[in-house]
Amino acid sequence: MVVVSTPDSVLVVGASAAGLSTAEALRRQGYRGRLTILGAEEHLPYDRPPLSKQVLSGVWEPQQAQLRPRAALDALDAELILGDPAVGLDVAARTVRTASGRSLRADAVVIATGLRARTLPGQDGLAGVHTLRGLDDAQSLRKDLLAASRAVVVGDGVLGSEIAATARSMGLDVTLAGPQHAPMAMQLGPFAAELLSDLHAENGVRLRLGASVAALETAGGRTTGVRLETGEVLPAEVVVVAFGAAPVTDWLDGSGLRLENGVVCDACCRAADGIWAVGDVARWHHDGLGTMLRLENRTNATEQAAAVAANILGEDRPYVPVPYFWTDQFDAKIQVHGVLPTNAEVDIVDGATADRRFVALYRQAGRTVGVLGWNMPKQTRLRRSELDTNAIATPTGGTS
Amino acid sequence: MKVTIDQDKCVASGQCVTAALDVFDQRDEDGIVVLLDANPPAHLADDVRQAAAVCPALAIIIEE
Numbered sequence: 457m458v459v460v461s462t463p464d465s466v467l468v469v470g471a472s473a474a475g476l477s478t479a480e481a482l483r484r485q486g487y488r489g490r491l492t493i494l495g496a497e498e499h500l501p502y503d504r505p506p507l508s509k510q511v512l513s514g515v516w517e518p519q520q521a522q523l524r525p526r527a528a529l530d531a532l533d534a535e536l537i538l539g540d541p542a543v544g545l546d547v548a549a550r551t552v553r554t555a556s557g558r559s560l561r562a563d564a565v566v567i568a569t570g571l572r573a574r575t576l577p578g579q580d581g582l583a584g585v586h587t588l589r590g591l592d593d594a595q596s597l598r599k600d601l602l603a604a605s606r607a608v609v610v611g612d613g614v615l616g617s618e619i620a621a622t623a624r625s626m627g628l629d630v631t632l633a634g635p636q637h638a639p640m641a642m643q644l645g646p647f648a649a650e651l652l653s654d655l656h657a658e659n660g661v662r663l664r665l666g667a668s669v670a671a672l673e674t675a676g677g678r679t680t681g682v683r684l685e686t687g688e689v690l691p692a693e694v695v696v697v698a699f700g701a702a703p704v705t706d707w708l709d710g711s712g713l714r715l716e717n718g719v720v721c722d723a724c725c726r727a728a729d730g731i732w733a734v735g736d737v738a739r740w741h742h743d744g745l746g747t748m749l750r751l752e753n754r755t756n757a758t759e760q761a762a763a764v765a766a767n768i769l770g771e772d773r774p775y776v777p778v779p780y781f782w783t784d785q786f787d788a789k790i791q792v793h794g795v796l797p798t799n800a801e802v803d804i805v806d807g808a809t810a811d812r813r814f815v816a817l818y819r820q821a822g823r824t825v826g827v828l829g830w831n832m833p834k835q836t837r838l839r840r841s842e843l844d845t846n847a848i849a850t851p852t853g854g855t856s
Numbered sequence: 857m858k859v860t861i862d863q864d865k866c867v868a869s870g871q872c873v874t875a876a877l878d879v880f881d882q883r884d885e886d887g888i889v890v891l892l893d894a895n896p897p898a899h900l901a902d903d904v905r906q907a908a909a910v911c912p913a914l915a916i917i918i919e920e
Contacts, residue, residue, distance in 0.1 A: 477909075484909060503914065505867070520865075523914055754912045755869065762909065782867060789868060789887070833887020837870030 462769055463563030463730070464489045469542045469552055470568030471495025473503060473754060474735025476523055477761030478566050479534050485765055491534040492560060494552065496541035496569070499591055500529065505754050507594040508618040509784055513626060514598065518591055542569065545711045547728050564768050567708070567719050567733040568761075571701035571752065576610070578672055584679040585672060585695045588619060597696065601626055604693035608632075608682050610669050611698035612639045614783050617652065619696050621785035624661050631662040631690050633669055633682065634699070643781070645796040647816070648828055651809065652785065659786050664690060701752070703737040718750045723774035724767045725760060734764045744776040744845065753781040778845055788812065791833060793840045794826040806835045815839050857901050858919040861891045865915035872916060875907035876900060880916075889915065 466482060468475045471493050479493050495501065501523040510516035529536060537558070544553040551561040573587035584604075586597040601607060601623055609620040612634025620632040620639075632639060638649035639656060657663060664684060673681045673689060681691040703718040713727050714720035718739030721727045725740045733740070735757040739750040751760075756777060763775040782791040800818040807814035807830075815835050818826030823844040829836025859879065868887030872880040879900060881890040896904050908916040 480909065484905060505912075755871070755910075758910055758912060780869070782869060784867075791869070831886075833868035833870060834882040834884055837873065837882065837887075 462487070462489070465492070465562040466490070466564045466566065466768060467492045467494065467550075467552060467560050467562035468566040468568055469494050469545075470566075470570055470735070470737075471497070471501045471536065471538060472568065472570055472735070472757075473501075473523065474570070474737075474757035474761050475566070475568035476501045477758045478568060478734050478765055479532055481762045481765035482768065483532055483534075485769055487765070487769060490562070491532070492562065493534050493536050494540060494542060494554065494560065495536070495538045497590060497592075498539040500524075500526070500536075500538070502591050503754075504589075507591065508588055508615055509622055511591070511594045512588070512598050512601075512619065512622045518595060521591060542707050545708055545713070545731075547712050547731055550730050563730060565731050566764060566768070567727065567731065567737060568735050569704040569707070569737050571736045572704050573697070574700045574702055576669070576672055576697050578674070579697060581677075582672065582674060582679055583677055584693055585697060587697050588615065589701065597694070600694045601628060605629055606631075606681075606692040607694040607696065608690045608692040609696045609698060610634070610682060611696075611700070612636045612641070612665060613698065613700065614640055614643060614781070616696070616698035617656070618783060618785055619698055620656065620661050621659070623694075623696075624656075624659055625786065628694075629662075630660075631664055631692070632656060633664040633667065633684065633690065635666065635668050637666055639663075639665070640783070643796075644790070644792070644828070645798055645800065645802075645818070647802045648790065648796070648830070651812075651830070652788070652790070655786055655788055655812075664688070701736075703739075703750070705737065720748070724772055725764045725775050726767065732764050732768060734760045740775060742776055743774045751777075751779055753779070755780045778840075778843060787831070789829075789831055789833060791829040791836045792826065793836070794818070794824075794843045794845075796826040796828060800825065805839060807832055817842060857896055857898075857904065859891060859894050859896060859904060860917045860919075861889050862913075862915040862917070863888050865913045867913040867915075869912050871910045871912065872907035875910055876903035879904050880907060 502521040540554045573589045606629045617639040624630040638653040641649040667684045670685045719733040721740040723741045742749040813831040
């Protein structure tokens with residue numbers, strides 16, 4: 457018989473969705489011990505999906521992206537340490553060192569440090585060039601967009617496509633550049649990515665797809681646009697670099713933890729004895745899929761947090777979610793449950809593509825492995841039950 | 857238990873309906889949350905707490 461002891465103290469490193477959700481899940485599941493949340497930023501915990509949409513467009517005040525009101529955070533009975541990034545972890549002693557010199561020890565340490573945006577060479581210190589990861593980034597980008605007439609978004613994934621849609625909706629002349637044949641082709645597969653491509657084109661976004669960006673164009677310390685590998689120059693006052701993000705694990709270098717495209721964990725999201733990882737930074741073994749997986753999406757942050765909290769409290773249950781993500785671009789709300797393999801058979805089961813309102817099932821070898829909804833959220837949820845969760849196979853690595 | 861929802865924050869994921877079918881629904885046209893019961897009975901309280909926890913937009917507020 458395995459005797460499980462509940463920890464007397466838990467330290468969560470990271471104060472965004474995954475970190476805060478872990479703290480909340482611990483309390484919800486009955487944990488009454490000491491709880492500390494350490495955040496790198498000064499802001500109270502905030503949500504990231506609205507940054508590229510409501511916050512960037514100005515529909516929301518930045519404070520509306522806050523995850524919980526102050527009173528709810530106080531009710532958590534956790535020590536919230538903000539504006540102090542973690543800089544090191546002693547795995548055996550379960551002690552985290554911070555930039556300001558704190559040394560925080562706990563019986564269980566949860567790593568929830570998320571992602572950092574990738575950048576282009578020569579980007580640092582160049583005016584007019586932005587990445588979008590945090591609240592400050594969103595406000596700074598918004599300020600520049602309001603003063604500009606032309607923007608180029610480098611990156612055709614979820615974030616790049618959303619930023620292009622938002623910037624276009626703000627009235628800018630927008631070019632979306634990236635290596636794929638259609639926006640979000642990797643996440644949506646050819647069928648839906650083509651529809652998204654049409655949507656962007658109809659709304660006046662210039663698409664320069666299938667060509668990589670060679671370099672930033674500059675003059676006097678400012679960007680003046682980007683040059684593609686084809687030689688074409690796309691002039692702009694604002695360039696947004698959105699071609700992916702990397703797990704924030706540099707502070708764990710030399711800790712002895714396995715770091716390979718994230719913090720490597722077992723099926724229960726445990727990186728070492730008493731050390732756990734959750735959210736965008738965690739790469740764990742999905743027993744259902746039989747593969748290592750790291751998910752960069754909002755719902756995973758919450759679901760994995762609940763699983764990790766339960767496992768910290770002794771449950772020892774493998775985390776086997778059905779991946780889910782959504783994106784909002786122009787008038788389209790696109791929701792995806794499961795996976796959308798390139799070679800899957802696509803069957804429209806509700807609505808019609810011509811109406812831009814439909815649900816599609818993705819089948820592989822006769823089994824339903826994915827559900828994609830386009831402006832039909834309720835119907836999409838109802839179709840989710842048709843997924844054959846045993847048949848979902850997905851490539852290793854991140855989805856967004 | 858008193859439940860309130862924020863339809864402006866709702867992202868129409870429908871996770872609340874999956875968690876507590878008797879308390880939440882979605883509008884047919886756009887999937888935005890509809891509150892069926894603002895004062896759910898005690899035997900649904902755990903389901904409602906679960907719904908609030910899994911909502912990816914944190915659009916469900918509970919007063920115990």
